[in-house]
Amino acid sequence: MTFAHPIEQLIKQRFSCRSYLNQPVEEQTRLRLADYAASLQTGPFGARMRFELVAAREDDQKALKNLGTYGFIKGATGFIIGVMRDDEKNLEDFGYLMESIILFATEIGLGTCWLGGTFTKSSFSERVSPRPGELIPAVSSVGYCAKKPRRLGTLIRNRAGADRRLSWEKLFFDSRFGVPLSRKAAGDYATALEMVRWGPSASNKQPWRVVKNRNIWHFYLQRTPGYRQQWLVKLFTVADMQRIDMGIAMCHFELIAREHGLDGHWEIIAPDIEKSEELTEYTVSWVG
Ligand SMILES: Cc1cc2nc3c(=O)[nH]c(=O)nc-3n(C[C@H](O)[C@H](O)[C@H](O)COP(=O)(O)O)c2cc1C
Numbered sequence: 001m002t003f004a005h006p007i008e009q010l011i012k013q014r015f016s017c018r019s020y021l022n023q024p025v026e027e028q029t030r031l032r033l034a035d036y037a038a039s040l041q042t043g044p045f046g047a048r049m050r051f052e053l054v055a056a057r058e059d060d061q062k063a064l065k066n067l068g069t070y071g072f073i074k075g076a077t078g079f080i081i082g083v084m085r086d087d088e089k090n091l092e093d094f095g096y097l098m099e100s101i102i103l104f105a106t107e108i109g110l111g112t113c114w115l116g117g118t119f120t121k122s123s124f125s126e127r128v129s130p131r132p133g134e135l136i137p138a139v140s141s142v143g144y145c146a147k148k149p150r151r152l153g154t155l156i157r158n159r160a161g162a163d164r165r166l167s168w169e170k171l172f173f174d175s176r177f178g179v180p181l182s183r184k185a186a187g188d189y190a191t192a193l194e195m196v197r198w199g200p201s202a203s204n205k206q207p208w209r210v211v212k213n214r215n216i217w218h219f220y221l222q223r224t225p226g227y228r229q230q231w232l233v234k235l236f237t238v239a240d241m242q243r244i245d246m247g248i249a250m251c252h253f254e255l256i257a258r259e260h261g262l263d264g265h266w267e268i269i270a271p272d273i274e275k276s277e278e279l280t281e282y283t284v285s286w287v288g
Pocket residue numbers: 014015016017072113114115116117118119138156160161162163199200201202203204241244245248
């Protein structure tokens with residue numbers, strides 16, 4: 001993954017764009033995004049998947065026929081559709097790779113919005129002909145973002161608390177849960193953590209937690225109680241969104257670490273750290 005702009009800038013620039021200009025994405029830009037999306041096939045855990053861009057062209061605006069978003073997204077002229085198999089840690093890999101496509105789209109001037117629930121599953125499925133056992137856990141709308149967010153967009157933004165993120169103290173810990181990590185103690189990794197905090201997450205629940213142990217960074221999923229049982233979530237989503245959120249956090253962390261010249265790799269090492277709450281699940285560690 002190589003980007004022309006500083007990753008921090010792209011992460012800060014991205015937001016959930018729910019209203020687009022009625023103008024197909026220009027051919028050159030469309031091809032660059034389609035090529036980038038198609039080039040990503042395996043995430044850090046090795047799960048295999050594929051991503052396709054379906055987008056309207058100047059001469060064919062019907063490309064998106066039947067691709068619906070239940071009215072949540074207005075005027076998107078394209079969608080990135082990802083299909084994954086039933087592999088171990090597939091949702092984390094999905095989040096990781098899709099987020100890197102979203103940052104690439106941001107870099108080339110496009111607006112995006114992650115959609116884990118509000119997309120018409122069967123019509124999207126028809127476009128990418130999934131094989132038996134394959135699933136589309138989420139898609140992203142793309143297009144030129146309209147300057148003025150429409151009312152519904154504004155409403156959702158406020159309700160989901162898009163401009164609100166949990167404080168650093170609630171997300172990052174020193175050696176064990178309950179001991180907040182200071183920015184100073186985070187050292188060279190402070191920006192990588194801050195960019196985890198800036199990540200998008202389903203319903204803005206921000207379920208990622210990181211515990212530092214010397215130069216190892218343990219990533220935990222702090223599940224939102226009852227989230228998957230909520231009727232709207234149950235009705236609309238097909239996959240475990242919070243595992244996708246975790247992959248997004250890994251993507252931001254690794255991109256910033258690499259950009260800052262901090263070498264490391266992902267490893268599942270089951271650390272001996274007492275979990276703070278019942279719904280805390282260990283995912284992976286970045287070994288620096
Ligand atoms: C996995 C995932 C699924 C999401 N699903 C939806 C969705 O179905 N509909 C929607 O309007 N927004 C969806 N979002 C967008 C979040 O609501 C949004 O990222 C969050 O509120 C933070 O706002 P921001 O993206 O503007 O920073 C999803 C985000 C993620 C990461």
